[in-house]
Amino acid sequence: MSSLTELTAHELKGLLDKGEISSKDLVKEHLERIEKVDKKVNAFMTVTKEEALKQAEVVDEKRKRSEQLSPLAGIPMALKDNMCTKGIRTTCSSKILHNFIPPYNATVVEKLMKADSIVMGKCNMDEFAMGSSTENSGYFPTKNPYDLNVVPGGSSGGSAASVAAEEVVFSLGSDTGGSIRQPAAFCGVIGLKPTYGYVSRYGLVAFASSLDQIGPFTRDMTDCALVMNEIFGHDHKDSTSAPVEVPDFTKALNNDVKGLKIGLPKEYMNEGINPDIIECYKQAVAKLEELGAVCEEVSLPHTEYALPIYYIIAPAEASSNLARYDGVRYGLRVEGEDIVSMFKKTRSQGFGEEVKRRIMLGTYALSSGYYDAYYLKALKVRTLIKQDFDQVFEKFDCLLTPTTPTTAFNFGEKVDDPLSMYMNDICTVPANLAGVPALSMPFGLSKGRPVGLQLIGKAFGEGTLLRVGYTLEQNTTLTRPRPELKGVM
């Protein structure tokens, strides 16, 4: 018999409903798993053991009273450590927030708590979500459950690894330029970046406000739909939240892609993409065609500008968003001779290298005399990139690309070369700039490391992504690899 930690939420729901297991059993099992593997994987910043056990008892009581429960009730999950949790330390994996305990919950946290999901803890990340390997955490790096010598990706590396290592059933991450999809690809799990405005950002510690979105990591499409059902929806606390109705996403889980028009953007297939990944990608295209989808090459001509303008817009917003960490009210304070020296010392010691690099980049891009040449121009190009997507989506239902140009790389391989690290976001950044949804799903392995496929959809067209993903899941065995956790188990 397989262990409980291998199962998905919808599989566990059946056992819970039948009374074969209790939420408390489930939580205990996952706590044991965390105990066993997290020493090596390091996915967690904080494990909330006591709270989780207490919460599980509450859910078990509710189930005993036959209360109407959410499909995610009693299911253990984890949150990236940039989502505010009332009474639970929220660090963004930064030294500057080492002791920050929010007095309020992020909207997504409220929603998952209302659904009685069990928060098992907070996951490690690249500091303030800046990075693609989780090596930029101010505390420790997270390891890839497939191979402890390679990175899990980032910035939501802890969230992705926690699901891949079966420490939790699902987790939430945030995606500003690929921070959900890239680690999902590296860790062999599903990761979705929703349409901008579909999930409330209230309580998500901001990196780049116009790009950030919260989304789920799961081990199959059904779980992805279940989490989406709980966390999506309009929030009056977030002005950028879209006032739209949320459908039941499980209805989109159809094993059928007949007649679906899938675009294959040629600009994503450049020479930088690893041949093994291209091989997997081609297999996926062939599979989809075999199942009746119509796949055609399309062009998004402004794709090459996505990465450069991303590295203007995101740091610009970040330079302003991160200015509040000044040591005055909360978090780290390093005393100085006067207020200015306190600001300087606090920020110099509190932030890591990558964060400082981006604050400087962003400050420069917004400075008087440079604003028009950089920031304003970047906003104009962003509009062109959006138009590229609008145009292809007039004819196509979704797009298929690789998620990353390479599979998970070794620790230290790119950390001293920011540009090559940034290149890892090349396939994921355009969806953030355009505000459209994109999902990464596992599709085979290359030298034992997972390969990710990216599906990009129309704004609010997440249903199509689920449908394609679900169909692939039902018709190949490549979509659900499992890590062996060599040296861990």
Added chain:
Amino acid sequence: MSVEFEVVIGLEVHAELKTKTKIFCSCPTEFGGEENTHVCPVCLGLPGTLPVLNERVLEFAVRAGVAVDCEIANFSKFDRKNYFYPDLPKAYQISQYDLPICKEGKLEIAVDGEKKIIGITRIHMEEDAGKLLHSGNTITSSHYSLADYNRTGVPLIEIVSEPDMRSPEEARAYMEKLKTILEYIDVSDVKMEQGSLRCDANISLRPVGTSKLGTKAEIKNMNSFKALQKALEYEIERQQEVLEEGGTIVQETRTWDEEKGITVSMRSKEEANDYRYFPDPDLVPIIIEPDWVEEIKNSLPELPDAKRKRLVEKLGLSEYDAGIITESRALAEFFDKTVTLFNEPKTVANWIMGDFMRLLNVESIEVKDSKVTPEKMAALLENQADGKISGKMAKTVFEEMFVTGKTADEIIKEKGLVQISDEGSLGEIVDNIIEANPKSIADYQDGKKKAIGFLVGQIMKETKGQANPGVVNKLLQEKLSQL
């Protein structure tokens, strides 16, 4: 040879809006309150929080805009003004930069009867910062500073004028007019002393006849109309001295030191911040429907200029009187109400500008808190017009009314203050006085007409001031001519 200089002044006025809640959260805006009690995660700028615009703020800003003839933008947005200071919890202020909600307005001022139009460049919305209390004189020289964030996020509008003012008097008149308008449209408490109305001035000099603007200084910290005028007077003198000695004015920010009566340099332009304004990605653009603006326009009360015009043209008041009465909306409404009950505008105006305003000033009472209501004042004037009481009695009654809030009838009855106009009973008293004062009668008959005043005085004394002076005069004349 000395050059004559022309003064150029522009004002930047900040008015706190009197919405119930703050601009981006639901904390109360109430003045006072224990430190850091009117705060929440949003106005404290805690990580992860987001602003949501209070629609009343938008409405109040549009009200202000249409009241000073501004064009209301149909597309507007919020921007971040970035700078580090401990009273600013996000290290940026949410403000408006290149697309303010209102632009190109104007208002009319009058100095010594001379009218002038002052242009308004723009009005924009922004959030207020918190308050710091330093252990020393300045933040850098202090051991510690205490921060109170109650005021953080209180909505402000900044009203920027054109550099159209040419004297401290004009600047003051502009400021007073703006205050009056904001009070009329009920968007701000406009109390300079409490800081709900604040003003910075840009001032420069240039040789008369030239059109190029001189280098300006920005003056801050003027907390009253008087301070504004004095600071500008001082600054003109200072700049003139520098220029006359062949020096140049440094572009800088100066603060008004009320005690010493001087302006002091705070920071020069070189030290000025680059605020790195950019559109706030946490807020969506503001789209304004013309219909809504029209609705707001129609909901405005009669504004001071229109009111003044009506008082002069329809009710026959002098420009001066109409000006004084319309300076405050409360006073003007008191006037209007009283006139509907007692239709002699000039008499009402005299009473309001005379005893009423005098007593309000002496007791530091606001019109709305006064125990004298338009109904009570009209009833008093009615009594006087009927001849029931004399003008002098009316003043006595009014003073009593102001203190106790009793009606004229109650006071007249209590004090027995009824005027005697009955010719029969007054005739008897007149006869007695004539009889008792033969010397005065002789003087009168010798042509000393003044003697009649003495006789009237005696009669008033006899009647404890209740005799109707008109009737007394008439009876005296008649009886004396019959002697």
